[in-house]
Amino acid sequence: MKPVFIALDFVDADTALEFLEPFKDVKPLAVKVGMELFYREGAGIIKDLRDQNIDVFLDLKLHDIPHTVQQAAKRIGQLDVQFTTVHSLGGSEMIKAARRGLDEGAKQAGVAAPQLLAVTQLTSTSEEQLHDEELVPVSMAESVSHLAKMASQSGADGVISSALENNLIHQAVSDGFKCINPGIRLPSNSVDDQKRVVTPTKAFELNSSGIVVGRSITKSDDPVQTYKDIYNAVNGGIK
Numbered sequence: 001m002k003p004v005f006i007a008l009d010f011v012d013a014d015t016a017l018e019f020l021e022p023f024k025d026v027k028p029l030a031v032k033v034g035m036e037l038f039y040r041e042g043a044g045i046i047k048d049l050r051d052q053n054i055d056v057f058l059d060l061k062l063h064d065i066p067h068t069v070q071q072a073a074k075r076i077g078q079l080d081v082q083f084t085t086v087h088s089l090g091g092s093e094m095i096k097a098a099r100r101g102l103d104e105g106a107k108q109a110g111v112a113a114p115q116l117l118a119v120t121q122l123t124s125t126s127e128e129q130l131h132d133e134e135l136v137p138v139s140m141a142e143s144v145s146h147l148a149k150m151a152s153q154s155g156a157d158g159v160i161s162s163a164l165e166n167n168l169i170h171q172a173v174s175d176g177f178k179c180i181n182p183g184i185r186l187p188s189n190s191v192d193d194q195k196r197v198v199t200p201t202k203a204f205e206l207n208s209s210g211i212v213v214g215r216s217i218t219k220s221d222d223p224v225q226t227y228k229d230i231y232n233a234v235n236g237g238i239k
């Protein structure tokens with residue numbers, strides 16, 4: 001099963017849970033809680049979702065010195081979430097520290113440790129920005145596959161990248177390493193702030209291990225049907 005994570009980019013728990021009401025008989029269901037919702041609601045929203053048996057990807061994109069990241073990751077590891085993120089640009093020592101923190105926290109809480117995903121280059125970053133603002137001299141594809149290799153050697157279970165880079169990443173890492181892809185748009189949607197976008201079908205043609213979809217579902221006229229259509233295009237099986 002390749003997950004389709006719905007990005008719950010909502011202002012508060014009431015709005016997020018109200019949005020999820022019509023999904024109560026939809027299985028499987030996986031959601032992403034990001035900074036907007038978590039900074040407002042903290043661990044309470046994670047508990048509400050886990051109590052409904054929903055898989056949770058807690059996306060806080062940790063990026064700090066290794067000790068700070070390890071301690072923060074320990075707290076995340078205690079929350080019984082299934083996936084979480086760090087920025088790969090924090091470096092190999094930071095990613096290893098995150099891995100240690102997640103494992104320690106999960107062990108203390110008696111839950112399974114979350115899978116660790118390292119963000120390579122954000123899907124809102126263009127090739128021009130990479131060169132002009134970050135002064136990175138190599139191409140986007142080279143930068144992303146290099147960061148993915150480093151993340152895989154540092155204990156990450158996968159990366160967050162645009163699907164456009166999946167095939168290069170798969171060549172650089174061992175089997176089983178996940179490429180989870182945001183920057184997903186249906187052909188009729190506007191691109192908004194994203195730069196490196198693909199459709200859900202294209203993402204899976206490009207060997208995606210899972211996708212993150214926000215506004216294409218949350219702003220759709222019929223979010224449940226849009227979720228089912230996207231999920232079925234990839235996996236089939238939801239009525």
Ligand SMILES: O=C(O)c1cc(=O)[nH]c(=O)n1[C@@H]1O[C@H](COP(=O)(O)O)[C@@H](O)[C@H]1O
Pocket residue numbers: 007009032034059061085119121122123124160161182183184192194212213214215216
């Ligand atoms: O880590 C992420 O999930 C992420 C990384 C990235 O490079 N690009 C990206 O868009 N995201 C997240 O994926 C979601 C995309 O939302 P939409 O653009 O509305 O589909 C947001 O919650 C972003 O925070």
